């Protein structure tokens with residue numbers, strides 16, 4: 191017969207109680223006992239431990255149908271802070287969040303063709319600045335999550351970044367850990383974005399979803415049964431490199447005619463007439479809002495090409511939702527309509543009505559928030575694992 195180790199049971203109970211407080215805060219001890227099925231004295235002792243650890247605290251009094259009003263328990267979101275960094279192709283976003291993922295400080299820096307060394311220096315400087323502005327708290331900085339637009343293996347080593355020209359000699363995890371001495375997590379940008387949307391954004395209510403990051407390239411984050419799917423090596427989701435034109439242009443990945451050569455934001459910006467060559471994304475959005483016919487035509491094509499790859503994604507994964515992360519698509523409803531039309535013209539009608547096509551609600555902060563939440567989750571697991 192299996193006899194569970196008492197310590198293990200305690201830890202499992204603590205995890206159950208903490209998870210319920212996280213999900214249902216503010217909550218009474220009596221309600222916790224009802225939800226978890228643990229008896230009142232077990233709940234009380236776990237609650238005392240969590241209060242001692244500064245992870246939860248008591249607040250005033252809740253509604254009661256009569257008799258003594260119960261004291262309510264709240265998760266202490268300010269028990270510590272987490273940092274999420276998103277290294278893009280031409281910018282870095284850094285955020286400091288509380289333990290509920292609320293952004294306390296944010297930083298944004300643009301750059302052009304930086305060397306890996308320059309990017310790393312900028313990253314370290316940004317983390318230092320965020321730490322300087324971090325409020326006092328019992329646990330201080332609980333970790334740093336960093337995401338990059340490239341392949342990250344299961345050992346969190348960056349293997350390939352087609353648009354950043356890094357090579358596998360950069361051990362970002364080691365570099366950051368050495369300087370700040372907190373847990374560090376490296377993740378692929380689309381995976382982090384998917385995670386961010388799942389925890390805080392438009393994917394909250396879906397268990398099976400595909401997050402599509404459309405920028406310089408296209409990356410997807412796959413969440414199946416509420417879990418991020420990484421593949422055997424961690425490289426799943428490189429759908430930007432599915433072939434949509436056999437004899438198409440050569441791609442930096444070694445293939446030809448990759449989807450991202452036609453449907454990325456970079457491809458869209460290249461498609462505009464000469465006079466708009468130096469226009470910014472903001473200017474393009476404004477021109478579209480003024481009904482510039484040349485811009486509208488290319489935006490229509492953008493949606494069309496996105497729809498082609500998304501049709502393959504729908505055929506492969508049959509997800510509940512597809513979430514698009516792109517500044518232009520988020521600003522202009524016509525892009526989403528073009529995507530929908532393109533998919534509808536190509537897909538089984540049974541599948542056409544099976545999914546929600548959504549925009550990212552976290553916008554450009556999605557990957558940094560995802561990276562931060564990976565760190566927070568690890569921190570909280572540490573109390574209960």
Ligand SMILES: [Zn+2]
Pocket residue numbers: 430431441442443444445446448
């Ligand atoms: Zn490619």
